[in-house]
C-alpha cells in the first residue's frame with residue numbers, strides 16, 4: 417500500500433521532503449563496473465563486446481553475427497501480425513507529424529552596422545539509439561528515438577538492443593525498419609554504449625547516443641559524454657495524477673499502475689483535493705494489483721514509492737506538482753487547461769480524463785523519452801532538436817568592421833591578447849589608408 421499524506425498534517429512537510437528525496441536507484445558499484453567495461457571495449461573492441469554479451473546476455477556472438485543481417489530482419493519482420501504492423505505504422509506517422517513541427521528555422525539578417533549575422537541548423541552525421549531489452553522489450557522506444565532522428569536528417573542510424581538468451585522481438589526490428597534505421601546490433605548494456613561511442617572493428621562510432629536504459633546504460637552514457645553527445649539520463653518512470661473527485665477511481669488506478677509496472681523503482685503519485693476519493697483510488701489499485709500480469713513489479717513500486725496526497729485545493733496541487741517536477745503529469749480535473757497554465761515543471765502534460773498517459777507512450781505523437789528524477793526542472797523530452805546543432809554565422813563589410821572593430825580591439829587589449837587586437841587593427845588600418 418502506498419503512503420497517504422495530507423497537506424493539513426503537521427508532519428506533511430517532513431514527509432513530503434522525504435518522498436521527494438527517496439533514492440529510487442541504489443547501485444553504488446555500478447559506476448565502477450561500467451568504467452571497467454568501457455575501458456575493456458576501448459582496448460579490445462569486438463572481442464570485449466562479444467565476451468561481455470556472453471556473460472550478461474548469455475548469447476554467443478561473432479563479429480559477423482553481432483549485426484542483424486537483412487535476411488534475418490526480413491524473416492523476423494514477417495512474423496509480425498498485421499494489426500501490430502498497422503499500430504506501429506500509425507504510431508510512426510503520428511510521431512513523425514509531431515516532430516516535423518519541432519524543426520527550427522535558420523536565421524540570417526543584416527543589422528544597422530552592416531553586419532550580416534545568423535545561424536543555421538545541421539544534423540549530427542551518425543546517431544546511436546539504445547533500445548532497452550533486459551527486462552522488457554520496447555518497440556515503441558525505437559520509434560521515439562529513430563523517428564525524430566530521421567526528421568532531423570541524421571544520415572546514419574545505428575540501433576543497439578540486447579537480446580538476452582538470443583530472444584528477439586520482431587516488433588523491435590519492424591519498428592527500426594519503419595523508422596529507417598540503417599544498422600541493428602544485438603548488444604546491450606554499457607558495452608553497447610562504449611561500442612557506439614568509441615567504435616569497434618565492426619561498429620563505426622557515432623556522434624550522439626540517445627535512448628533510455630537501466631543503471632548500467634545510464635552510467636555508461638554519463639561516462640562517454642564529451643566523446644559523444646547524449647540526450648539525457650532517463651531513469652525509472654514516474655507519473656503524477658492530479659484529480660478531483662469527479663473521476664472513475666479505476667481509470668486513475670490503472671494510470672498509476674501503467675508506470676508502476678515498468679520498474680520496481682518507478683514512482684506513481686496521486687494528488688487530490690478529496691481525501692475520501694484518494695482512498696477510493698487506492699482501493700482500486702489494490703484490486704488491480706491482484707490480477708495485473710506485472711503485479712509483482714507494480715506492487716513493489718506502489719508499496720515503496722507510491723503516494724496519495726490530499727491537498728486543500730488545486731492551486732496547492734499545482735505548487736506541489738512543480739516541486740515534484742514529474743516526468744508525466746495527468747490533469748484529471750474539470751478545467752485541465754486552466755490548471756495546466758499553473759504548471760511550470762513537468763516532462764509531459766496529459767489533459768483531461770480522456771487522455772491516459774499510455775496514449776503518450778505509444779501513439780499520441782509527443783516523445784515518451786522524458787526527463788525523470790525532477791530533471792524536468794531544467795530539461796525537456798527527446799525531440800528533433802536533440803539531433804541538430806546550430807552553427808552561428810557572421811559576415812562583416814568594411815563599414816561594419818569600421819563600426820564595431822575598435823571595440824573588439826579595446827577588449828582584446830584588456831584581455832592582453834595582442835594577436836586578437838592586431839587582427840582587427842591591421843584591417844582597420846588598411847581601410848583607413850584607402
Ligand SMILES: NC(=O)c1ccc[n+]([C@@H]2O[C@H](COP(=O)([O-])OP(=O)(O)OC[C@H]3O[C@@H](n4cnc5c(N)ncnc54)[C@H](O)[C@@H]3O)[C@@H](O)[C@H]2O)c1
Nearest residue numbers: 472548549550551552578604605628629630650678784785
Ligand atoms: N524513460 C523511458 O522512456 C523508458 C522507456 C523504456 C524503458 N525505460 C527504462 O529502461 C530500463 C530498461 O532496463 P532493462 O534492464 O530492462 O534493459 P537494458 O537494455 O537497459 O539493460 C540490459 C543490459 O544491462 C546489462 N547488465 C545487466 N546486469 C548487469 C550487470 N550485473 N553488470 C553489468 N551489466 C549488466 C546487460 O548488458 C544487459 O544487456 C527500465 O528501467 C525501464 O523502465 C525507460
Ligand SMILES: N[C@H](CO)Cc1c[nH]c[nH+]1
Nearest residue numbers: 554556557653654777784
Ligand atoms: N512510459 C515510458 C517512459 O517513461 C515509456 C514506455 C515505453 N513503453 C511503454 N512505456
Ligand SMILES: [Zn+2]
Nearest residue numbers: 674675678777
Ligand atoms: Zn510507459
